Amino acid sequence: MNRNSEFAAEQAPVRKYELGQPIVRREQRAAFERIHRALAQAWSDQMTEILPQSAGIEFAGLEFAAFASISSGEDAGGPRAVFSIEPQQMGGFLMMSAAMTRLVVNRRLGLNTPREGASPFTRLETAIANETLRAMITRLADTYARASLGSIANVHECADGPDASFAPDDQLALVKFHLNGADDAMHLLLGVSANLVSTLAQSHAADGQPLDNRGAVAGAVARLPIEVDVVLGRWSVPIAELLQLRAGDRIVLPDGEDAWLAARGVRIWRASVEVTADGARLQIIGSAP
Amino acid sequence: MTSRSLLHSEVEIDAVLSSIKMPAEALAGLAAGDHIDLEAQGSTELTVRLVADSETIAVASLTLDGDRLVATILKNGPGGAGKRIDQWKNRKARTTA
Numbered sequence: 001m002n003r004n005s006e007f008a009a010e011q012a013p014v015r016k017y018e019l020g021q022p023i024v025r026r027e028q029r030a031a032f033e034r035i036h037r038a039l040a041q042a043w044s045d046q047m048t049e050i051l052p053q054s055a056g057i058e059f060a061g062l063e064f065a066a067f068a069s070i071s072s073g074e075d076a077g078g079p080r081a082v083f084s085i086e087p088q089q090m091g092g093f094l095m096m097s098a099a100m101t102r103l104v105v106n107r108r109l110g111l112n113t114p115r116e117g118a119s120p121f122t123r124l125e126t127a128i129a130n131e132t133l134r135a136m137i138t139r140l141a142d143t144y145a146r147a148s149l150g151s152i153a154n155v156h157e158c159a160d161g162p163d164a165s166f167a168p169d170d171q172l173a174l175v176k177f178h179l180n181g182a183d184d185a186m187h188l189l190l191g192v193s194a195n196l197v198s199t200l201a202q203s204h205a206a207d208g209q210p211l212d213n214r215g216a217v218a219g220a221v222a223r224l225p226i227e228v229d230v231v232l233g234r235w236s237v238p239i240a241e242l243l244q245l246r247a248g249d250r251i252v253l254p255d256g257e258d259a260w261l262a263a264r265g266v267r268i269w270r271a272s273v274e275v276t277a278d279g280a281r282l283q284i285i286g287s288a289p
Numbered sequence: 290m291t292s293r294s295l296l297h298s299e300v301e302i303d304a305v306l307s308s309i310k311m312p313a314e315a316l317a318g319l320a321a322g323d324h325i326d327l328e329a330q331g332s333t334e335l336t337v338r339l340v341a342d343s344e345t346i347a348v349a350s351l352t353l354d355g356d357r358l359v360a361t362i363l364k365n366g367p368g369g370a371g372k373r374i375d376q377w378k379n380r381k382a383r384t385t386a
Contacts, residue, residue: 068380088312199314222314230327232304232337240296245347245365253304253337253358265343269319274308275351275358280306282325
């Protein structure tokens, strides 16, 4: 390896290929970024009275990564909240860095002599920080609703971070924001289930504009929740035998190798099912005949 | 006689491990190799429903006996006994991101 290639390797570290990453089309990614640029503007407008003059919140990038890649100490000290996105049953969180929280809290309290940045937050300051974060999540909810990305619900603060709400291998879309003109310590991190990006309707993704009526209807239909049964197997039983079934009776079930997903009795996908101690895992095999 | 022949007629039983709600687009967007993790709602144990013609006829707990799946009947009888909607997570098989 010559000196130049060594330098290139240092500049562009090789990242592990993540099998679990979602399929995200380029147009969907662009639309997702546009939505969050608009969100940054909405937050800036919302916080005009709080942020320093001419300062605003800016979109600073989008990346996809497993939840485990987020450092447990990420943004330690700042407020954090988790939420769900319905009806997709996806999760998300919003975290504000300690430095940005200190700035926001000081300005809301009208402190002319800011308290030392590294000092712990008092209960009052923590309450102010949490209220600010909740107001930002309300604006986030408005933005997502307008973009037909779903409804934000079940918002709650989590002082210890969102670890309890996500598994280490959960794939997330991580949207970064920072305060323009400030140092890197002034930032926000929004994480949502990566599959949310792939639910963006194609017509929305193509031009980034709100859908026309026809497209809106198609988008709404695409997101309609459908009740799906996971069926291990099927067998025939005489009614007489069925009538004798009693609590405590034991039945050996199909092993799950030939299971399927069905909606309203219609088989959609073939699957194999593995039952584990704390749940079950399906692997899609193919479309049902 | 009619009653006896009725008792000997057979019905098809489905063993429904779980019911989940999934956006139509997500259901259609599944592909071979995708994984779905199921988590029983509000409970630590999975149950299985025995269903005949869309009617739940019994609810059973699920245990692993060696490599066999064994259902132990908890509650039987007609009606919507024990139906619940479980949580799910989808992990795609591959990526272009």
